[in-house]
Amino acid sequence: MHFMRRSHEILRIGLASASLGTIGYPVVNGVITGSLLLSFLLPSEVKRHDDIDSVTGLLNLKAYKKNMNEVVIREINLPNNHKRIFIASIDILEFSEINKNMGYTIGRRVLRGVSRIIKQQSKCLASARPYGDIFLLTYAADSVEDVMQDLHSIIEKSESMKDPLGFSLSLCSGISELQIANEEGVEVDIISSAITQAEIARLIGKRGATKINCYKSEYASKQLEKIKMEDALLKSIDNHEISVFYQPKLTATTREIIGFEALCRWYHKELGFISPAFFIPLSEETGFIHRLGRHVIEESCKTLKWLEKNGHRNISFAVNVSIAQLEHLDGKPLISHIRNMIQEYEITPSLLEIEITESMAAKDFNLIKQHVNTLRELGVVVSLDDFGTGESTLYRLKELNLNQLKIDKAFVDDVCNERGKEVMQGIFTIAKAMNLTTVAEGVENAKQAEILEEMGCTYLQGYHLGKPMPKEHVLDAIKINKGA
Template sequence: MYHKVPFKIIVLNIFLVFFPIIVEQYNESSTEFIWFLHLIPIYFAIYYLSLSRALVFSILTILLHFSWEFGESIHTSEIQYHDIQIFISTTVMKILAILATNFLTTQIKQKQHNLEEANQQLQLQTKDLEYFAYNDYLTGLPNRYMLNRHLSTEINQRNEQELAVLSLDLDRFKMVNDTKGHGAGDELLQLVSKLLKQLVRPRDIVSRQGGDEFIILLKGSGKRESKQMGQQILNEFSNPFFLSDEELFITPSIGISLYPRDGAKADSLIKNADKAMYLAKEKGKNNFQFYTSKLDSSLEQKMVLEQALRKVIENKELVLYYQPQIELITDEIIGVEALLRWNHPDMGLISPLEFIPLAEETGLIIPIGKWVIETACKQTKKWHEKGFTSLHTSVNVSVRQFNDPYFVNYIIEVLSKTGLEPKYLTIEITESIMNNTKKSLNIINQLKGIGIKISIDDFGTGYSSLSVLNELPIDYLKIDQSFIKDHETNSNKNALVKAIIQMGQNLNFELVAEGIENEKQINILKNYQCGFGQGYFYSPPLSVNKVERLFQEMHLKTNENIIFRVP
């Protein structure tokens, strides 16, 4: 890279070309000194011109000096051959010096240019690092560090004036990643970020904390304003998001903390808003909750429960109970549903409603689910060896477990290890698994190829479409107990139960009614030709020893046409 020649340099160089001649004319200086003066314009030529132009300029400068010397010698009739020798030798040396100097100068300039470019890139990278140190890379929103800075500043400037912190978490976001892919998940997060920024005022802050969690800082807002914002967010989320022209519905759970009531520091306000958000999830998701001090004890208990849950398999605290499934026409036991229980050494039996969601949330459902499948298959094989050869066992599988890439291989491994024939194992899945029909169909077909039966559990509580059900190779459809309860006295429920049974029959599914509580319900279900049922009318979930006694009792008394019921 060569510099653009400024006009003042051109004028200066012209002067310097003739300056040695002027000095020699008026001052008797040595030849070597005069030649040194000629190097000054040559230097400027090297610095400002390209190599070829610098050489031409330098040679012309030297020839100008030589012509002057030669002209002076002719005028005085004194030709100094010694001067000519000096001129020739010094000219060659000067040209070599010019070439060497030009080469070195070019190298230096190139290195300077490279350093300048590297410095510019470093400055840009530094700016990027500074930006992403305080902003989220995916959405461009402020991250947790920037939010903490803003929130701390606001607290210091508020002088006890109110502000609100909203912690928002997307419900079932992991299912979007699992079924649609992480690209779709990222796109959804960007759309959510854009929506939240549109909903708040310019002075408010929307921050992404990581994953699918967002924090909203409402400046100068109290309980009334934050409640309005929470409801507005819920209303907006009732509309679908469009991912590549595909509709997707997702709901938020929102927790709200208020300054100064719920905390005097940024960390405590965010932490308490998170606690309220978890309460919103526990209350069914798609709602908002305010922080209260009572949450501290319940969340502390949840943390204790989580730590204990991580050791349940190692400590052998898990146990399976079995609820009989009855053929309604014959009153015979045809199978059992394996139901998980946690027998904690200090807290006793812990309800699945309490620890299963926690296992789902923490990912512990994968190892726990594997334990359930292996234990149920081992026990069923033992029952077969004891003479209950036609008994089959149903095992519930969570969405997370079902989408595990090693799920099918694990089932094959367990069947091989236990020696249980695949036809005696039924995998129960929920309607929510059908969100990704293509993937679910692939897994179901693999299981069916092995010989395993498939059951849709809690049918009627999800969002299954009839077209999807028609595509799936399902064996059983389990009618949720919410439909069975009081259906004998509630005409609307009764109509729904009848419609579900007729639909299942038309699709060639076997129907299983859950939650049967009285004989009148059984008679109605028989009348609608529902094939199977289970519930407390027949038996609650029982331990292995108790359910074995029930097998024997039901077998004996069924022959006498007497229904056995556990009080």
């Protein structure tokens, strides 16, 4: 068997072609093709299989770092060579969704497809798959533009891969330059730092929908902490850090629990509980909101089904959706996911409530109207959340095919004074005229609950009536409420 060196010198390696073929290297006429780090090493330096990623045939992170110094030394000591060394980090976007929706077999096929393009067509010196859907590439180039050109080619070819299942890929990458002080090579810490910089550049570019982004010195001081938080957030579901808590919703007259609102909680193993006021906007900024939203909907459907199996068949679950979810690809992925969850968990559609905010309806009324109609056709209940804080007109409220109004806490806070009562009564009059049920959220004391009941509010929700709780406490809360 032969390896082709970058200098076109052929080295004979005493390895069976079958063994290399089984771990993913393309073998053509007895010659291993592609840009492989192994192809730049002498026979005595060929690594064992434990240096190789078994899925793609690329190096793993340990081997990549260990052999990087030797590759760099060889490159910078070539005669008349003034090339600079760059590291690129490539990410397959939404890869976890491919694994989840299409299975790990398809996921591995995608990884092999991208790695095959890297090995066969890239001009990089070395390539590795350190973890998940991340690839690392080492380049010797005259300028960063040369590296960007090669990455453009990899991304374009990867995104144009055809698959019989019809899914499409999207990739992004970040670039850093390896700082070389002398001809004796670089230390492992310097290599690790360059890898981190490439990943930071990739993450910042990903946030801005940039396919290829180069590391800048200002990232270190201005963006590193936020990037770490973004990276932690993107891994939070896989790391089982995101949980769904449920806050009870009760009838105003009998104070019976008839449903729950699903609320996200993030507990980071090092940082502790992180406020939704921080991570929800960050999720929208990074695009993670789509996966997070799907996760909450599925967990709510699971819990709903679990309650049915425990004899509680009429408990509803409300889930908030954001404008970003409804605008993404015209809302088709979200609507499709809701439909699939109803079918998969065999739940009664009317027990699932989708909450949209009044400000969302005001921002893109026609889009929201279309989605409300589609959700109603599925049998799902649709609520207008934070009512009274947006810019809805009575005409628009009438045009939306809603089931329910959720009255913002700001109005509930004022319900104990005369002016507040008058405003609240006006809201109930409008709701009754439009045949809408009402939910007062943020009820914090018995006096508020009593007044709202007297005024004809349908449902109450707030800390006075029940705090958000994990799934494990939901069944006990229902039993206690019913006096069982």
